[in-house]
Amino acid sequence: MQNEAAEPTAKGIIPTIRQSFGDLFRWQIRTEIIEENEYGETTVRYEWQNPPPLVNPISLFAQLSASNWLFFVVGFIAWTADAFDFHALSIQTVKLAKYYKTNNSKITEAITLTLLLRSVGAAFFGLAGDKYGRKWPMVVNMIVLGLLQIATIYTVTFNQFLAVRSLFGLFMGGVYGNAVAMALENCPVNARGLMSGIMQQGYSFGYVLAACANLGVGGATETWKTVFWIAAGISIAVGLIRCCFPESKQFIEARKAGKKAKAPSAFWAETKQMLRLEWKMCIYCIILMTWFNFYSHTSQDSYTTFMLQGKELNNPQASRASILMKTGACVGGCVIGYLSQWVGRRRAMVGAALISAVLIPAWILPQGERSLSASGFFMQFFVQGAWGVIPIHLNELSPPAFRSSFPGLTYQIGNMISSPSAQIVNEISEMVKVTAPSGNRVKAYGPVMGIATAIIALGIAVTAAVGPEKRGRRFETARVAGMVAPSDVESNGVAEKTSIEHDEMDEKKDQKV
Structure with missing residues (x-):
């Protein structure tokens, strides 16, 4: 029928x-x-x-070949190391404020600068990844990130600290696009929702590792340096490990498909063409990622500070609650990312965002480590559950030849716009006081985070509800930007079709009945 x-x-x-x-x-x-x-x-x-039936996740895992798993795992650990580097600062705001003899909001200026400059790194390394491959841009990224973590340890003044963290942001921005493209581009189509959810949780897993390191070193002021040494070691190790593995198979095959006709400046010409043709999609994805970056940074970056100063927990209690909170994020991202293959990308994001908004009172009102751990677990289950759909959703919406630069750049521009989120939360919280159960007047982190997160969750729900979706889009045969197939070269050596035009034709053929 x-x-x-x-x-x-x-x-x-x-x-x-x-x-x-x-x-x-x-x-x-x-x-x-x-x-x-x-x-x-x-x-x-x-x-x-x-929609396709919901497939047993074990059978989806079995569809990935050994090389698929290799690329996925390398991309995942690179994203995990990137997140560890970032959260090594955010979870130690109080320690760093004491060390540099300033307040929390001043320390969060470093978070703002890092996020602000990530978009520059995303543009540079993302375009390099589309043109030269996923391997060497990532190697450079990870090793330099490790060296900058070490440089942070040796900063003496607060201004030196801000300068190093600004430079750190430039290189941090290049990791996401290349890592996601390498991890997901060779996955079977019906496994991408599940693998996207797992991939995105490298961010949460990096937070968990950073929180575990913070718990292990204790609450003394000078111990922040030990966490940064650990972060540096992980980043440099990932870069060295990536040197030992080959280039992405999909990128190699795409380059071979067009290696006989490479026009000068074709890559940059096609980049301009992509922006001219896809500017509406670019703006939509930037708006979506702005909401999402506000979503995560507002609900997470100041949460440890909230427990320490707003709920009056000690460092071990706050660290354990943070670990359990992010464990919920890891689980939620995998589960909802997997379900998005069946219910749809947008339905998964809208549902998770609305549920997280409903959970806000249970997230900020409880007292004590156990209650805060439980409510934080379920809150972040849905916050990162919505995030779990993002890697594959951005890949499916992006022009096929720009799957390294487009997701990374739109993600990082959203990060840039939302970069003051942690600083805004800290500034407002320090201006407003509430009464703690002990009777002490404490900074109003809970109400500020709750109100902001509610507004952001509703913004995500509306934006996702009215936006496009290309679930199941096939991009395995996409050519590298700037490349054309030998059959499309005229006798005078001029290419008749660009890779963008080819990808549109090939995608339609893939959908043919």
Whole structure:
């Protein structure tokens, strides 16, 4: 029996918003079907198709080959090391404030500068990853990050500290795009939701490791340096390990497909063409990632400080609660990322964001380590659950030849816009006082974080509800940007088609019935 016919994909911003919002409440998927007759003529029609059945995750794991797992694991540990480096600062704000004889909001200026400059690194290393491969840009990233962690340890003044952390942000920004592209681009299509959820939780796992290191070294002021030494060792080790493994298979095959015709400056010309054709998608993804980065940094970066100063816990108690909170994030990201393959990317994000908004009172009102650990676990289950969909969602929305630069750049520009989030939370919290159960007047971290997170969660739900979705998009055959196939080179050596045009044609062929 033939599926029900569907209207074509809407064109224009307002029609797309209406169509996307309506599709959110329909279980079936609007699918483009390309049919070709015996004469090579093609016709396009649209129909509603049932989503793929929910597959046992064990069988999804089994679909990945040894090389798929190799690339995924290397990408995951690179993202984990990147997160450890970042959170080595955020979870030790109180120690660093004492060491540099300043307040918490001043220390969070370093977080702001790091996030602000990550977009520059994302642009540079993301484009390098699309042109030269995933391997060597990542190697440089990780080794330099480790060296900058060591340089941070030897800063004497607060201004030196801020300068080093600014430089750190430049190199930190290049990790995400290359790591995600390398980890996910060779995964089987129906396993990508699950693997995306696991991949994104490298961020949470890095936080857990940093919190464990903080717990292990104790609460003395000087111990922050030990955590930074550990972070430096992990980053440098990941860079050296990456040297020992080959380039991404997908990138090598894509380069071979176009190696016979490489026009000068073709890569930069296609980058400009991509921005000209896909500027609306770029802006949408930047808005979405701005919301998401506010979401995570507002609900996480000051949480340890909230428990130490707002709930009056000691360092071991706050560290244990942070570890359990991020354990919930790891679990939630994997579970909801996996479910997104069945329920859809946007439904998964909208549902997780709304549930997290409902949980906010239970997240900030309890007292004591056990209650805060439990509420933090479930809150971050849904916060990072929504995040678990992001790696594959950005990869599916991105132009196929730019799957390193597009996700990394939109992610990091969102990071740049949201960079003052931790500083804003600290500034407002220090200006407002609330009464703790002990009777002491403490900084209002709980109310400030709760109100901000509620607004952000609703913003995510609305933005995802009206945006596009390309679940199941096939991009395995995408050519490297700047490359063209030998068959598309005229006798005078000029390419007739760009890789962007090729990818559009190949993607339609992949959807052919």
